[in-house]
Amino acid sequence: MNKKQKNLLIRIIIAAVFFVPLYLISEGIIQTGFPKWLILVLFLIPYLTVGYDILRKAALGIKNKQVFDENFLMTIATIGAIVLGEYGEGVAVMLLYQVGELFQSYAVGKSRRNITELMDIRPDYANIEVDGELEQVDPEEVEVGSIIVVQPGEKVPLDGVIIEGKTAMNTSALTGESKPVDVEEGQTVLSGSINMTGVLKIRTTTEFDESTASKILDLVENASSRKSKSENFISKFARVYTPIVVYCALALAILPPLFVMITKVGMGNYETVGKLWMDWVLRACTFLVISCPCAVVISVPLSFFAGIGGASKQGILVKGSNYLETLSEVRVVAFDKTGTITKGNFEVTAIHHSPLEERTMLEYAALAECHSSHPISLSLQQAYAGKLDQSRVTDVEEISGHGIIAKVDGHDIAIGNEKMMTKVGVEFHPCSHVGTIIHMSLDGAYAGHIVISDELKPSSREAITALKKAGVEKVVMLTGDAKSVTEKVAAEVGVSDYRAELLPADKVNVVETLLAECIGRKRLAFVGDGINDAPVLSRADIGIAMGALGSDAAIEAADIVLMDDDPIKIPKAIRISRKCLGIVKQNIVFALAVKVICLVLAALGLANMWVAIIADVGVMILAVLNAIRCLFVSKL
Amino acid sequence: MKKTYKIDVDCAVCADKMEQAAKKTEGVKDCVVNFMTLKMKVEFEDGADMAAVMDRVRANCKKAEADCEVFI
Numbered sequence: 001m002n003k004k005q006k007n008l009l010i011r012i013i014i015a016a017v018f019f020v021p022l023y024l025i026s027e028g029i030i031q032t033g034f035p036k037w038l039i040l041v042l043f044l045i046p047y048l049t050v051g052y053d054i055l056r057k058a059a060l061g062i063k064n065k066q067v068f069d070e071n072f073l074m075t076i077a078t079i080g081a082i083v084l085g086e087y088g089e090g091v092a093v094m095l096l097y098q099v100g101e102l103f104q105s106y107a108v109g110k111s112r113r114n115i116t117e118l119m120d121i122r123p124d125y126a127n128i129e130v131d132g133e134l135e136q137v138d139p140e141e142v143e144v145g146s147i148i149v150v151q152p153g154e155k156v157p158l159d160g161v162i163i164e165g166k167t168a169m170n171t172s173a174l175t176g177e178s179k180p181v182d183v184e185e186g187q188t189v190l191s192g193s194i195n196m197t198g199v200l201k202i203r204t205t206t207e208f209d210e211s212t213a214s215k216i217l218d219l220v221e222n223a224s225s226r227k228s229k230s231e232n233f234i235s236k237f238a239r240v241y242t243p244i245v246v247y248c249a250l251a252l253a254i255l256p257p258l259f260v261m262i263t264k265v266g267m268g269n270y271e272t273v274g275k276l277w278m279d280w281v282l283r284a285c286t287f288l289v290i291s292c293p294c295a296v297v298i299s300v301p302l303s304f305f306a307g308i309g310g311a312s313k314q315g316i317l318v319k320g321s322n323y324l325e326t327l328s329e330v331r332v333v334a335f336d337k338t339g340t341i342t343k344g345n346f347e348v349t350a351i352h353h354s355p356l357e358e359r360t361m362l363e364y365a366a367l368a369e370c371h372s373s374h375p376i377s378l379s380l381q382q383a384y385a386g387k388l389d390q391s392r393v394t395d396v397e398e399i400s401g402h403g404i405i406a407k408v409d410g411h412d413i414a415i416g417n418e419k420m421m422t423k424v425g426v427e428f429h430p431c432s433h434v435g436t437i438i439h440m441s442l443d444g445a446y447a448g449h450i451v452i453s454d455e456l457k458p459s460s461r462e463a464i465t466a467l468k469k470a471g472v473e474k475v476v477m478l479t480g481d482a483k484s485v486t487e488k489v490a491a492e493v494g495v496s497d498y499r500a501e502l503l504p505a506d507k508v509n510v511v512e513t514l515l516a517e518c519i520g521r522k523r524l525a526f527v528g529d530g531i532n533d534a535p536v537l538s539r540a541d542i543g544i545a546m547g548a549l550g551s552d553a554a555i556e557a558a559d560i561v562l563m564d565d566d567p568i569k570i571p572k573a574i575r576i577s578r579k580c581l582g583i584v585k586q587n588i589v590f591a592l593a594v595k596v597i598c599l600v601l602a603a604l605g606l607a608n609m610w611v612a613i614i615a616d617v618g619v620m621i622l623a624v625l626n627a628i629r630c631l632f633v634s635k636l
Numbered sequence: 637m638k639k640t641y642k643i644d645v646d647c648a649v650c651a652d653k654m655e656q657a658a659k660k661t662e663g664v665k666d667c668v669v670n671f672m673t674l675k676m677k678v679e680f681e682d683g684a685d686m687a688a689v690m691d692r693v694r695a696n697c698k699k700a701e702a703d704c705e706v707f708i
Contacts (some may be wrong), residue, residue: 060702069701105646112672225670225677235652297648303673323679 001106008102013044015095022046023088032506043087051078051094068242077288080239081609084278084285089609093289094415100617104298105634107624111302115309115631119193121213123157139191140208150200156191160202161210167198174212175564176315192216196510202288212250215555220318223308226320227301230584234300238293245291245599252603252622253284279605286602289612291594295620299587299627306630307580314633315563316573323559326542328577331522332514333472333570336507336536337479337486339529340452340546341493346376346436348383349455354440354448359384362450364382365440367393368406376436379452399423403438414441434488453485459568460493466571470578473522478507507536515541527570528554544570575636583630596621637680641690643697644674644705657700663689676706 003010024030026039034042048055051074058075061067064223074097081090125136127149134149142148147163150156155536156169166184171177171193180196189202192213204348208214221436226588234319257280260266261273270276304321311318318324338344354361366384370393381388396406402423414424414437421428426441428449436452439446464475477498479486486500499510511526518524518541526533526540532629534557537543545558548567555561562569641678646655648682651671663684668677678693680686689708694706 057702064699064702066653066700069653070647101646108672112674115672221673221675222677225668225673225675227668235648238649238652294647294649297652300650301670301672 011050012098015050018046026088043091050098050278073288073291077285077299080285084282093613096613096617100620106111111628121154126157146204148202150195152197154195156189156193158191158204159206160204161188162200163203164201165198168196170194170196177564220312220415223320226322228321228325231300234296238297241293242291249284249287253281256280266269283605286612290598295623296591299623300584303584303627303630310631310633311576317561319559322576326523328581329521329523330525332474332524334476334526336528336533337477341460346379346452346454349453350451351447364408367408368404368415371396412443434485463567464493470571470574505534508539511536513541576633580630591619591623639678641676642707643676650701653700654697657696658693661693661696
């Protein structure tokens, strides 16, 4: 609790201590024989103790021509009640109103802190080695290219490359993935991850403002500034609701008693004209108590803030409340294939028709290709995984569009596609597998072929199934890849609709067509890996970039960024958004319903001030507690 | 030119009032007040004197909601 809240709490306690015996006295439960004026004076002690700031703000509001604020309403309602002789009610309303304010302030402050902590990946300091000793400095002061030391248990303050040491790294703050990642010399580490086991020396590659941690923080902190339709609706609603209720209260205080006086209908229910007016003015005061729209107004942004906070803990960054809202209405999901459904790195998946041992064949292939930087040669080297002695390779000749001819250990090797085999005059076996086929010949004889293909991500299939379960009606796969490859991948993950051999511009056209098919409140999400698909990401209703850590263009273009590249996070994000929006709707409907019912009851004279204030504060507390539920999304 | 300022305010309705007041201030093109993060993002008109505009923004906010603060 902060100072303001503690202060209010003390005032509430003091007022309550005074209030309870006074109330019993005024209701005649304790017989004292105090005159009425004394009871009034005594009641003013708790009233002013707990409510003086409200009275002050109301006065200031009138001075600044801001009449319709809740301070003014509470002041009029409570003073009205006291003037009419309902001392107990008047003071109780002020007391309970302040209890509500305290709770609201505490709950909002607490969740604000919780959520901020949850997203807190801001590094506090960086260690720099000066004369053999470590010195802590502000990460903002560290220049690019400096060497920093990160000890076990510390946060990596700036992005950089490890120059010494290896460790297990906890990247959960960035990716939501709790399994540690092993890193060693030469690898890049991102700020915001936590070093778990070993001491690291890192050469920084970014300034603080450009580092991953800063960028993510910036993104998340600005997220709830983009307001959703629900938030805009509710603040517009609040602007008209209060004045309307005040005018209704005014009408309620004047019109019915006038009507009764003129027509004499129902006058029999009242002893005197004074009593008639008192009754209706009191009803009007009750009206004013209900006119504060705080419960809904606070719960809506709180729900979104909590939802965005909860999602970011899961490695899902939502760039605004409005996107969370749109995401909950997604019915069509278009995927880019490479890098989202598949891993996007090409691996050796099979070796066929080789008279040599597979390992030997791979060795020759890797050696022949070892001078090339083509992705294929990298996959070959990766598959071989052993050390390659480049001096064994001589007379390398790269024939563009065909492959490579080289001498390895004195053997003539030709490696490449079918054209290459035809060129060197070697008969080859065509392959039935889908993927890139690398044929090899050894000393003029066919030595088999290697199949290199992109692998599916392990969770792709599950993700597609979960999407359909989450109410997504249509899943489409878009790719620039060959039709045969696409067909196979589509079948494996369970997508029936796919478009192959698309150029980047075609993807935009396909998404346009799909968008045109979305009628009503159906929304389309496009999922890409951020490479070449920025235009599509921004064209779709919701652009989701995955595995986008480090890709600025994708973070810029996308509305939702998945920190790791696990497609299962997509249905999860949708479920989080649905839960959040569900809670927002519950709160709006519940709070408004209670208010309307109370207003009707108050107008009919069936609800007194006690009911009004308890309904008001109670609804607020329930709405706030319900809103905080948005934070708990890890099990969704 | 956009700039973000820290603010202090007690309730969501009050935050909305601050936003409305800031938006109407001369020299302010647009303004978003975020109650949850207690931040005010102000977009200035081209060529506006930011310090002077922010003084006016603070004065207007205080008029709209007595119990608020803008940290300039």
